[in-house]
Amino acid sequence: MSAPAVSAPPRPPLTKKVLAADHPTWCPGCGDFAVLASFYKVLEKLNYPQEKIVTFAGIGCSSRFPYFVNSHGGHYIHGRALPFAVGISLGRDDLHVFVFGGDGDGFSIGGNHLVHTARKNPRLTYVIMDNSVYGLTKKQTSPTSPLGFKSKTDPWGSFDQPINPMRTLINSGATFVARSHATQVNHMVEMMLRAAQHDGFSVVEILSECVEFFEGAFDASIPRKGGKFQTIELKQHDGSPEDAARHDPTDELAAFQLALEPWPGKFGVYYENKTRPTKNALEQKLIANTREKTKNASDLELLQKTFARMR
Amino acid sequence: MVSLNPSETPGGGAAKPGPHRTLNDVVIRLAGNSQDGIQAIGGFLARLAGRSAQEVMTYMTIPSTISGGPSIFQVRMGTGDIQSSGDRADVLVAFYQHSYESHRSALRPGGVLLYDSDHVQPNPDDKEVTAVGVPMTSATVEAVGGSSKEKGKNIYVLGLLARMFDLDVAKLTALIKERFGGKNEDIVRNALLAFDAGHAYPAEGLRDCLYRLDRRTPSPGARPQITTDGNTALAYGLIAAGVRYGAGYPITPWSSIMETLRVELPKYGGLFVQCEDEIAAVSTALGFSYGGNLAVTGSSGPGLSLKAEALGWAVMAEIPLIVVNVQRGGPSTGLPTNIEQSDLMQAIYGSHGDAPRVVLAPRTVEDCFYTALEAARLAREFSTPVIILTDQALATRIEAFDEPDLERLMVTVKADLSPRPIGFKPYPLSGPTRHAPPGSVMEDGKYPTVTGLEHDELGHPSANPALHAQMTVKRREKIKAVAATYKAPPVFGDQSGDLLLLGWGCTFGPIHEAVGRLQASGLKVGHLQIRHIHPLRSDLEQIMAHYKHIRVIEINDEGLYGYGQLTTLLRARYCNPAIQSITKTDGLTFRVSEIVELVAKNLGITSIKTGARAHSVLADA
Numbered sequence: 001m002s003a004p005a006v007s008a009p010p011r012p013p014l015t016k017k018v019l020a021a022d023h024p025t026w027c028p029g030c031g032d033f034a035v036l037a038s039f040y041k042v043l044e045k046l047n048y049p050q051e052k053i054v055t056f057a058g059i060g061c062s063s064r065f066p067y068f069v070n071s072h073g074g075h076y077i078h079g080r081a082l083p084f085a086v087g088i089s090l091g092r093d094d095l096h097v098f099v100f101g102g103d104g105d106g107f108s109i110g111g112n113h114l115v116h117t118a119r120k121n122p123r124l125t126y127v128i129m130d131n132s133v134y135g136l137t138k139k140q141t142s143p144t145s146p147l148g149f150k151s152k153t154d155p156w157g158s159f160d161q162p163i164n165p166m167r168t169l170i171n172s173g174a175t176f177v178a179r180s181h182a183t184q185v186n187h188m189v190e191m192m193l194r195a196a197q198h199d200g201f202s203v204v205e206i207l208s209e210c211v212e213f214f215e216g217a218f219d220a221s222i223p224r225k226g227g228k229f230q231t232i233e234l235k236q237h238d239g240s241p242e243d244a245a246r247h248d249p250t251d252e253l254a255a256f257q258l259a260l261e262p263w264p265g266k267f268g269v270y271y272e273n274k275t276r277p278t279k280n281a282l283e284q285k286l287i288a289n290t291r292e293k294t295k296n297a298s299d300l301e302l303l304q305k306t307f308a309r310m311r
Numbered sequence: 312m313v314s315l316n317p318s319e320t321p322g323g324g325a326a327k328p329g330p331h332r333t334l335n336d337v338v339i340r341l342a343g344n345s346q347d348g349i350q351a352i353g354g355f356l357a358r359l360a361g362r363s364a365q366e367v368m369t370y371m372t373i374p375s376t377i378s379g380g381p382s383i384f385q386v387r388m389g390t391g392d393i394q395s396s397g398d399r400a401d402v403l404v405a406f407y408q409h410s411y412e413s414h415r416s417a418l419r420p421g422g423v424l425l426y427d428s429d430h431v432q433p434n435p436d437d438k439e440v441t442a443v444g445v446p447m448t449s450a451t452v453e454a455v456g457g458s459s460k461e462k463g464k465n466i467y468v469l470g471l472l473a474r475m476f477d478l479d480v481a482k483l484t485a486l487i488k489e490r491f492g493g494k495n496e497d498i499v500r501n502a503l504l505a506f507d508a509g510h511a512y513p514a515e516g517l518r519d520c521l522y523r524l525d526r527r528t529p530s531p532g533a534r535p536q537i538t539t540d541g542n543t544a545l546a547y548g549l550i551a552a553g554v555r556y557g558a559g560y561p562i563t564p565w566s567s568i569m570e571t572l573r574v575e576l577p578k579y580g581g582l583f584v585q586c587e588d589e590i591a592a593v594s595t596a597l598g599f600s601y602g603g604n605l606a607v608t609g610s611s612g613p614g615l616s617l618k619a620e621a622l623g624w625a626v627m628a629e630i631p632l633i634v635v636n637v638q639r640g641g642p643s644t645g646l647p648t649n650i651e652q653s654d655l656m657q658a659i660y661g662s663h664g665d666a667p668r669v670v671l672a673p674r675t676v677e678d679c680f681y682t683a684l685e686a687a688r689l690a691r692e693f694s695t696p697v698i699i700l701t702d703q704a705l706a707t708r709i710e711a712f713d714e715p716d717l718e719r720l721m722v723t724v725k726a727d728l729s730p731r732p733i734g735f736k737p738y739p740l741s742g743p744t745r746h747a748p749p750g751s752v753m754e755d756g757k758y759p760t761v762t763g764l765e766h767d768e769l770g771h772p773s774a775n776p777a778l779h780a781q782m783t784v785k786r787r788e789k790i791k792a793v794a795a796t797y798k799a800p801p802v803f804g805d806q807s808g809d810l811l812l813l814g815w816g817c818t819f820g821p822i823h824e825a826v827g828r829l830q831a832s833g834l835k836v837g838h839l840q841i842r843h844i845h846p847l848r849s850d851l852e853q854i855m856a857h858y859k860h861i862r863v864i865e866i867n868d869e870g871l872y873g874y875g876q877l878t879t880l881l882r883a884r885y886c887n888p889a890i891q892s893i894t895k896t897d898g899l900t901f902r903v904s905e906i907v908e909l910v911a912k913n914l915g916i917t918s919i920k921t922g923a924r925a926h927s928v929l930a931d932a
Contacts, residue, residue, distance in 0.1 A: 072749035083591035087598020116587035310537035
């Protein structure tokens with residue numbers, strides 16, 4: 001990789017001003033504004049070199065995200081941003097890769113990729129803005145729409161069982177699974193920050209209301225609307241009596257039980273596995289072992305040897 | 312007659328050499344079941360021919376069942392210009408009754424039927440061929456002994472063929488040791504025991520069917536010959552082209568390319584990812600390319616359809632990518648292990664919207680290597696997806712060709728992560744698209760977005776009507792400009808005259824031989840095999856103007872309007888009524904005589920001999 005030859009002057013810290021790009025196209029009141037504002041805060045805290053940040057997305061309202069972040073990035077096809085990001089991450093381990101999308105993009109058309117990206121555990125962070133409705137296409141039932149949701153495709157109320165994102169992600173083998181809420185900026189910042197710092201495939205599902213097509217979807221977890229925002233208290237391992245009741249995020253079964261709690265459920269880190277190696281690390285190890293076997297021969301020598309064997 | 316390369320007979324000369332007759336070339340068809348290691352015999356013969364500086368061409372059918380089912384391997388080896396694997400066999404090796412029954416008709420009159428007398432009972436009234444029965448199964452069991460049962464029967468047959476054709480035993484045993492050397496010693500020993508037993512089979516038992524292939528002395532300074540199949544040549548062509556990343560999903564007959572790359576790329580510091588599906592594979596490959604390192608994905612027909620949406624994105628976002636499509640019979644699962652050239656339209660047009668891209672089709676196994684190099688060059692230079700349209704025939708057959716001059720050809724490219732100056736535009740309307748991969752500092756502080764939405768020169772989404780028109784022109788003109796960089800292949804045969812035979816892909820060899828036969832009847836015939844499918848080379852119109860008739864040979868259907876896929880395109884492009892189609896869809900390669908017959912019929916000529924050899928070369932010898 002070519003790097004700037006001369007030592008660059010010290011960089012100014014990343015600020016919202018530097019990070020803001022195009023003005024968001026979202027409807028006024030959309031939950032995604034708060035997610036974007038929180039993400040700027042996360043990047044400010046991480047202070048990565050700006051050119052090393054990559055934001056990518058599929059298709060949907062929330063998938064417009066990369067246009068609003070002044071970083072390298074792109075807007076791919078519907079549901080396939082994850083495998084694209086796997087290519088970025090594995091090919092360029094020096095980058096910090098963030099993928100954004102919605103519930104339709106992630107759990108419906110991209111469902112297969114979610115499961116397999118979790119299985120592969122590449123080094124990247126995936127933020128799902130879940131509004132439980134197809135908003136860009138104007139109100140069809142989404143994979144997370146609750147039973148009975150009246151949409152243009154289910155005017156009588158939907159009857160297909162919705163996906164439980166936490167349960168799906170834990171079951172697929174994602175190594176960092178968290179849940180947050182677009183009305184809780186500090187919580188979002190904390191979750192996304194932890195996700196970004198996790199070495200592996202980290203996912204944060206953020207309930208983000210669509211004020212246009214599913215107003216009040218998440219009121220049950222908004223205190224000022226009479227709901228309850230219940231966070232997950234993590235185990236401190238301090239031996240105190242109250243610690244016994246706290247959640248151990250490395251305990252997969254406990255995480256699964258937490259995921260099965262009735263709506264609106266809890267918010268925080270459900271699961272975290274710090275021991276499973278990333279695909280990035282495993283592939284790098286494979287390359288290193290192979291290179292050692294070939295005694296670091298040059299590309300030309302290697303190929304010449306191969307052709308000599310075909311004589 | 313003195314052999315140029317006298318072979319040492321193993322076992323102290325148990326087999327006495329008989330009266331060998333000299334041949335120019337021979338076509339051997341091996342017919343058995345897929346688990347019999349028939350491909351291994353063919354592979355050994357092909358590599359032997361390559362090492363002896365002889366021309367070689369093979370043809371293989373593999374069953375799509377997991378294990379079992381009929382399988383054949385045909386090898387043609389000899390001196391001179393061998394371009395097709397031979398219409399009819401001089402020797403048929405039949406392992407089973409069904410092999411005999413299915414392939415007896417492929418044996419030419421006067422040919423030799425070599426059959427396993429433990430399994431096959433040939434028709435006793437068939438006097439057209441010389442039937443030679445050898446107890447291949449029991450003789451192998453006897454020679455190898457132990458618990459190996461009939462394993463090694465293929466190597467026994469290789470020994471028999473070495474005896475019949477006075478093949479170079481030293482080279483063959485070296486090949487056997489190389490092939491099995493990595494495994495345990497018992498396997499090498501058993502293989503050599505089986506080989507020696509076959510080779511020691513008495514000449515009387517072979518009814519004195521003993522021949523010798525004319526050997527050519529390699530010209531001094533000639534490059535060594537290598538022997539390999541098209542998929543392997545393509546995979547190593549990509550490596551030579553500096554492609555270090557890729558992603559794929561298993562599908563026959565593409566899989567062997569991804570298997571090779573998965574194992575080979577880490578040696579070069581790269582990697583290949585096996586993905587969950589075809590769409591993930593093209594997406595991951597695009598992710599690698601976006602990262603600044605040109606990547607490859609590939610598939611066969613149905614898989615290319617799945618990749619079509621992502622391909623549209625790559626055209627819109629102008630991301631370089633190589634997509635290999637190893638065609639097979641379609642539509643749908645179709646004929647997964649047969650030959651067809653019916654993905655041409657899909658390769659050129661398959662996607663949504665106006666999505667021009669480059670399509671190249673290799674013509675021989677050797678050409679698979681060089682096409683990969685050209686594909687990578689074009690993808691990088693024009694920041695575009697390039698489809699390599701190869702096929703099942705090229706993928707699996709083995710040919711010998713000159714070892715490429717890697718020192719001259721090897722390409723090394725590193726991602727350009729240099730800072731981009733103020734005013735950098737990834738999509739300028741007036742110049743080529745050049746991306747700034749992530750990691751590149753943007754000196755004006757504005758970071759670029761690649762997108763499938765229509766966009767302005769900076770990559771910002773825009774639905775401006777004038778802009779969409781301008782950008783559509785930009786993407787179209789870019790692909791048109793590709794043609795100016797071609798080193799297009801020559802026209803073979805007559806440069807003007809009665810007939811131009813035009814083909815693409817695996818039909819190169821048979822068309823090439825057909826030209827000679829048609830010329831022998833007094834016609835002036837030329838042959839052009841197109842590698843550059845899209846865009847077409849710019850001088851094609853002038854070339855075609857030199858001929859009265861143009862016949863495009865294609866292995867696909869004539870469609871609703873009576874023309875094959877390339878023919879349709881050529882007629883639409885050049886409005887030349889002299890362009891007509893000769894097509895077929897039986898899942899097999901064109902035979903030379905088939906082309907000659909169809910052309911003659913099509914042109915209303917009755918005086919052409921369709922077969923080059925009226926009777927067997929074995930009888931002639």
